[in-house]
Amino acid sequence: MISSSNTLTKIFKFLAYFFIIMFFLFPILWIFMMSFMTNDEILRKVPTIIFSPTFENYIALLKGKINTPAGVMDVFYMQNILNSFILSSCSVLLTLILGIPAAYAFARYKFKGGEDIAFTILSFKFAPALLIIIPLNLYFTKLGLYDSYFALVWVYQLITLPLLLWIVRGYFEDVSEDIEHAYRLDGHSWFKSFWKISIPLARPGIAASSLICFIFAWNNFVFALILGSSSIQPVTVGALSFITASAIPYGLIAAGIVLSVIPTLTLALIIQKYLVEGLSLGAVKG
Amino acid sequence: MSYLEIKNINKRFKDDIVFDDVSLSVNKGEFFVVFGPSGSGKTVLLRLLSGIMSQDSGQIFMDGVCIDDLDPNERDISMAFQNFALYPHMDAFENIASPLIAQKTSPDEIKKRVQEVAELLKIDHVLSHKPKELSNGQKQRTSLARSLVVRPSVVLLDDPLRNVDAKIRYEMRLELPKVLKEFNTTVIYVTQDYKEAMALGERVGVLANSNFTDVDHPTHVYKKPNNITSAKLFGDPTINVLNASNISSGDLSTITASKITIESNNPNLKNQRDLFLGIRPEDIQISNQAHEGAIKVELRAKTPLNLRTVYLLRFEDGVEVLASASEEESLLIDDQKDFYIRFDNSNLNFFDQSESLIQ
């Protein structure tokens, strides 16, 4: 009885892994392969696995000149990547500075209007982009903020701050308060306790939400498109600028995707070890 | 002289009144035990003293100075938590060193002091372990070490020996007071075990019903508890409490409880008609012989324990009491024969209708 259910579980698990890998990772592999193909090779009825890879897509992006049926077009993809990096990093940094103390406050203190403030910050996410984008564009232009990193970083806070705040709040609530109390009783100030105890113990949550915020800022399309000119445009807009009236250069876009994923993937690999910690284990008797 | 003083403390959580006008005075260097059942507020008391929690009203004084406005890190008070509260991301050494680091002690001095207190508590061999690698007993002692390493003026110990194996518990019951006496620390020690209270405390405060019902030397609390609640908490098996009625003529009172009749000259008993009689199981003597003044009882159940045997006995009118006899004594009792009990009147206590002790 036991062995058959074990085999059943094993088969089930294997199928699960298979399905997940196929569904999520096959397209990634495909995109990766496409980045080494020319458009002719891609747009073939029967897809081929064996082909001679070409670097022309990557070279075009790195050099900044792509060949289209209509002639040679200038693109600034590498600049786009840099922009994305600047925008996303600054946004996440600002969000961390503003959001972590606030998340802590909501988790630990019951203060008047506290839940209202928390909900209000959350409510900024309710505003659909298209609702505010035209007025924003208007005001930014009036204030001369059009085309500035600063303005976009601020707008991105509306996306990242509620997310980080509510996720990290949950993690702070799971950190045992007594550990913090003990540290205070040892003679340390509130700030030291916050910095050396609370934050390290909430690290998995902070790591996970920082990564997610970075990704969401990186992938944002609508705001960047309308609120910035080409000099600060991130990759999302940049990638779609390859599309001309005559053709969609899939190989080029695929190469663009691969290039744009590299910074984010690097960040994920760095953060990954923080994602695996469950620090509350064993230090506090439940 | 009074070193730690709480005056008229009130604390409640929603509808639950934890402290109702509680006051207490602890002397410098005293080993004071706070004893009470779970939920009685012992831990809350410690949290109020340490500054982690604030009282609704009332004041706390240390060495004559009101410390209510001081943050936990500003009070010269240490605490060992019941659930250890060790820092999971630091090893035992760093955990213990933490208070010294807060005081900006030099690294050499830190090493020396941590080593010192770790040896005292027999955890010097696990100093490099992280909390999750320590046994419960080791965690408890690490937590203890952390609270003692700075030689604070006041140390709050929240049931520190509860999660420790028996052997170490007995050892620590001897060691701990010695160590603390050496440091001349004022200790507030919380426990749920009355035997521990009796073994350790110079004075015991029994916390029940939102206040201290007794604050006295443990033997005195045991002998003359201020109310039935204290009486029941202090003693195992629990004290027998019987309903009794009293007829007084002049100074002489005749109290009847079930088949027991007692005469007393105590003037305080005069005006009490209905009261309670308290008699401890260990004060009841069992015999198979009907000695003078013995009362016949029926054996209902017998529970042999480690060093004594507990008997459940029933009077002819159905009232039941517990009696306990030592191992040797129980060997002399034949369960098949008749049972008779006797007791010494001086070991009895009377409580009035409001459950308070009649002196």
Add this chain to the structure above:
Amino acid sequence: MKINKKLFPYVLTLPALLVCVGILIPFFTAVYYSLQRYNLKMPHMKGFIWFDNYVRIFTDASFWNTIQVSLTYTFFTVILELLLGLGIALLLAKRTWYNNILGVLLILPLMIAPAVASLMWKLMVNPNFGVVNYFLSLIGIYDFKWASDPSTVMFTLVMVDMWVFTPFIMILLLAGLRALPKQPFEAAELDGVPGYYKFFRITLPMLFPYILTASLFRMLESIQQFDIIYALSQGGPGESSMVFQVSAYLTTFQYTNIGKAAAMMVVLWAIAYFLCHVFVKQWHKLREKTKGIA
């Protein structure tokens, strides 16, 4: 540094609030637009018509269609992603080398901008040279219409959304699973509690707050989804996938009716507000409950 104890939480939280509060100005400006007859093609006709825009959209059948399509889309994406994300998190919970690697690789779909990912999927399901269609033909399924047929377009959109966003739920739940305290599980082991019982009565309740948070944000995103749908179907065929923001986009940029678009967005905002309110209430209730377990 002595800060009044009562004020301290405000010191911690107000900066976050204040930074965001500036958005209220554009917000109210947009609400202001919604109360006007504001069409870029007819600038001279701009003027206050109060709730006319709202009346007009609520009596328009296509708006109700938009509401229905959006809610359907939101419902399916959130539920399916939750289930799948939870399943994956549980599968990857044990810290083996392959689980750790997979944990990172599976974030990749999330790292690709939804708009661009949709474009790639569009290629893959292209009837003429899509690789997915090729594989389907190998197992005997020909001519699956994907985004070109009203009956399959929702399926296609939800599938692409799942591809992009399931990792979001997976990360949060995986981090949550690993942050759970061990004691309740050890106690259950000692009591000889069977596996499924452990899962439903211990694991799941302790994960609930994390599940709620994750679904809250997914719900907000789904109901406002623009990129995926615009890239794949532009709201079509016909109006079968016309969700709120796509409709508003077309109203703004194709029909230049800013007032009407603003009104639609205000309604969307109200729906999001209501749904979140319910969610947050549940979140608090569950937090209270699980405080007893852990």
